[in-house]
Amino acid sequence: MVSTVVHVPVLLDEAVSLLSPDNETSTMIDGTIGEGGHAGYFLSKFPGLFLIGIDQDLKILEKARERLKPYKRRIQLINGRFSHVFSNYNSYADRKPDIIFLDLGISRYHFEESGLGFSFLRDEPLDMRLDRNLKLNASYIVNNFNEKELVKIFFDYGEERFARRIAGRITAARRDKKITTSGELAEIVRRSVPPAYRHRRIHPATKIFQALRIAVNGELEELKEGLLPACSILQPGGRIGIISFHSLEDRIVKHFYKEMAGNSLNSPEMPNSQSRGEFKIITKKPVRPGEAEVQRNPASRSALFRVMRKIK
Numbered sequence: 289m290v291s292t293v294v295h296v297p298v299l300l301d302e303a304v305s306l307l308s309p310d311n312e313t314s315t316m317i318d319g320t321i322g323e324g325g326h327a328g329y330f331l332s333k334f335p336g337l338f339l340i341g342i343d344q345d346l347k348i349l350e351k352a353r354e355r356l357k358p359y360k361r362r363i364q365l366i367n368g369r370f371s372h373v374f375s376n377y378n379s380y381a382d383r384k385p386d387i388i389f390l391d392l393g394i395s396r397y398h399f400e401e402s403g404l405g406f407s408f409l410r411d412e413p414l415d416m417r418l419d420r421n422l423k424l425n426a427s428y429i430v431n432n433f434n435e436k437e438l439v440k441i442f443f444d445y446g447e448e449r450f451a452r453r454i455a456g457r458i459t460a461a462r463r464d465k466k467i468t469t470s471g472e473l474a475e476i477v478r479r480s481v482p483p484a485y486r487h488r489r490i491h492p493a494t495k496i497f498q499a500l501r502i503a504v505n506g507e508l509e510e511l512k513e514g515l516l517p518a519c520s521i522l523q524p525g526g527r528i529g530i531i532s533f534h535s536l537e538d539r540i541v542k543h544f545y546k547e548m549a550g551n552s553l554n555s556p557e558m559p560n561s562q563s564r565g566e567f568k569i570i571t572k573k574p575v576r577p578g579e580a581e582v583q584r585n586p587a588s589r590s591a592l593f594r595v596m597r598k599i600k
C-alpha cells in the first residue's frame with residue numbers, strides 16, 4: 289500500500305539523547321512502534337542495535353515492516369498489546385531489553401487513513417478499535433451506554449467540562465436515529481456546547497473523541513498493567529522512556545516512576561509494588577518539545593517525556 293501521510297515522530301532528538309544505547313549490542317523494545325518513525329531513527333543511528341517493535345494494530349505494523357525493510361535483520365515485530373507482551377515476554381522473545389520506549393496514543397495514520405472514525409473532521413464509521421478483535425467499538429458505546437456512563441467517560445477520559453450537556457444531547461439524538469459516523473457525532477457535540485465554544489481554534493469535539501478512543505481501547509488500564517511487567521523484563525542498568533500526550537497518562541507515569549524510585553509510598557496506580565527503590569528517575573521534570581518543534585509539528589505540543597533507569 290502506498291502511504292499518503294507520514295507520522296512525524298515527536299521529541300526524536302530528546303529520545304535518542306536520553307535513551308542512546310550504553311553498548312554496541314543493546315536491545316531496545318519500541319512498545320508502540322506505529323509507523324516506525326522513532327524505531328527507524330534509532331536503527332539508523334546505532335548500527336549494532338537490535339529492535340523489538342510491538343503494535344496492537346496489525347495494519348500499522350505492516351507499514352512499519354515495509355519502512356524498516358533496510359534493517360530487517362535487526363528487528364523483530366510483534367502484533368499485540370504491550371501489556372500482554374511484557375507480561376508474557378518469554379513466549380514472545382529471547383533477548384532481554386536494555387531500553388524500553390513507549391510513545392503512547394495513536395498515529396497520524398489513524399486519524400487520516402485508517403477509516404476508523406478517530407477524526408471529528410471526517411465522516412467515517414464510528415469504530416476506533418486499534419485491535420479489530422476488541423468487542424466494544426465507539427458506536428456501541430455512544431448508542432448503548434446510559435447517560436451517566438457517557439458522562440463518566442467524557443469526564444474521566446476527556447476532562448470535558450460540558451460532559452453532561454453533551455451526553456444528554458447524545459442520548460436524545462440516538463432516540464431518533466442511531467449515531468453511526470464520526471461526522472454525526474461531531475455535529476451533535478458541536479451543537480451541544482454553548483455558541484461561544486463552537487468556533488474556537490480547538491474543535492469542541494476534541495476531548496469527546498479522545499475520551500471515546502481511550503475507553504474503546506482501554507488505554508489507561510493498558511498503561512497501568514504494562515508498567516510493572518516492563519520494569520521486570522528490563523536488564524539492570526536499562527532505561528525506560530515514555531512519551532505521553534495528556535495529563536491522565538502522564539500522571540500515571542509520574543506516580544509510577546516515583547514509586548519505583550522509592551520517592552513515594554503506594555501511589556494509587558501501583559499499590560505495594562515490590563520493586564520500590566530499584567530505579568532512578570533521570571528526568572526530574574518531563575521533557576517537552578521546544579518552540580521550533582511545536583511550530584513544525586503542532587501535534588507535538590502536548591508531549592511529555594519521562595525516563596528512568598534500573599539501578600539494581
Ligand SMILES: C[S@@+](CC[C@H](N)C(=O)[O-])C[C@H]1O[C@@H](n2cnc3c(N)ncnc32)[C@H](O)[C@@H]1O
Pocket residue numbers: 295296297298319320321322323324325326327342343344345348368369370371391392393394395418510
Ligand atoms: C503515537 S503512535 C507511535 C508512533 C511511532 N513512535 C512513530 O514514530 O511512528 C502509537 C502507536 O502505538 C500503538 N498502540 C497504542 N497502544 C498500544 C498498546 N497498548 N499496545 C501496543 N500498541 C499500542 C498504536 O496503534 C499506534 O500505532
